[in-house]
Amino acid sequence: MSGRTVSRRNTFLEIRRICYAGLPSVPLRRRIGDVLGSAVPSDGFTFATTDPDTGMLTHAVSEGIPRSLFDAWIDHLYPYHVAAEVLDMAREGPRVTNDCSHVTREVLQPAGMAFDLRSVLSEEGHPLGFLCLLRDRGDRDFNPDELAFLRRLSPHLLHGLRTAALLDKSISEDPRPPSDGPGVVVMDPKGHIVTLNASARSHFHDLRDLGPGPDPVPSAVASVVSQLVHLHRSLGDQPSSPLHAQLATRGHSGRWYRVQASLSEPDALGDATTLIVIEGAGPRQTAAVLTRLYGLTPREREVLTLAAKGFSTKKIARHLGISPYTVQEHIGNACTRVGVRSRKALLAQLFFDGYAEGLRA
DSSP states (O other), rough: OOOEEEEEEEEHHHHHHHTTSSOOHHHHHHHHHHHTTTTTSSSEEEEEOOOOOTTTTTEEEEOHHHOOHHHHIIOOOOOOOOHHHHHOOOOOTSSSEEOHHHHHHHHHGGGEEEEEEEEEEEETTTEEEEEEEEETTTOOOOOHHHHHHHHHHHHHHHHHHHHHHSSOOOOSSSSSOOOSOOOOEEETTTEEEEEEHHHHHHHHTTTOBBOOOOSSHHHHHHHHHHHHHHHHHHHSSOSSSSEEEEEEEOOOOOOOEEEEEEEOOOOOOOOOOEEEEEEOOHHHHHHHHHHHHHHHHHHHHHHHHHTTOOOOOHHHHHTSSHHHHHHHHHHHHHHHHHTTTTTTHHHHHHHHHTHHHHHOO
């Protein structure tokens, strides 16, 4: 073997080891970013988690990404182009590409970047995150060997992300206990914060990104606001129903949050402010994320949703038009996937995993 081949193989083995080490999400992504550069050099990287339903960015770990580029990416590229692209790529399973569109190049060029490699990590069509590597205009584009290397890594990266998301502890190594109250933020039409309460400041710290420089607005909040602006522009000034955007995400403390954004009524000049509410996710929202992370089938999720509402086995069977034996089989399969032995333990794990700190408080 050549020296380059041996080095790349060693990098692969080290990243694979990291993915199966049971690390929290932030240390996992940071360490992968540190090691990956020896096999696939880049001038900047972002390893982000996403909301499985919408593809919206929930948390970013970055290095070498200028703050101006990160902001332009969130405000102009992400809501109109990347979120849909992430969802489209996710439907095809884990996928790696360096096919940089002209829309992406227009955002990269002012920051001196020219080449973009993306790996979307998905399960059953739902994206759990993506890895983005950038090179400046003085470098060469990512070559086929480097794309192949990322493709081989993708299943292991996906395993690491999914395992980290299911850890019943903080996603970071140095969390600060967040506020228990709902956070409220008001932004003007230009996206500047007009006012926010103390709980919002606490939640902002818990949801903070790592890498692109200091900013009071976490990417989870910025991506929800960007999505709302995108909906408003695409539907015009007279949508058929009030516009809102939302996602579920997890803070450094381990707490699950629901982030929601909506527009106020326009003022006399036709301008509307944006109202953002950040609050701890309830059992229903938490369970919706966890059932996907555990890889439960749609039918298993259906059965468990009814079980969580207090339906008996016979009532679930009648409601879904299946036999009681089949209901028990679905519950048994779900127990195996989640790693518990009883229906009661299964429901407790799905509804309260990642939520235990709040319950203890």
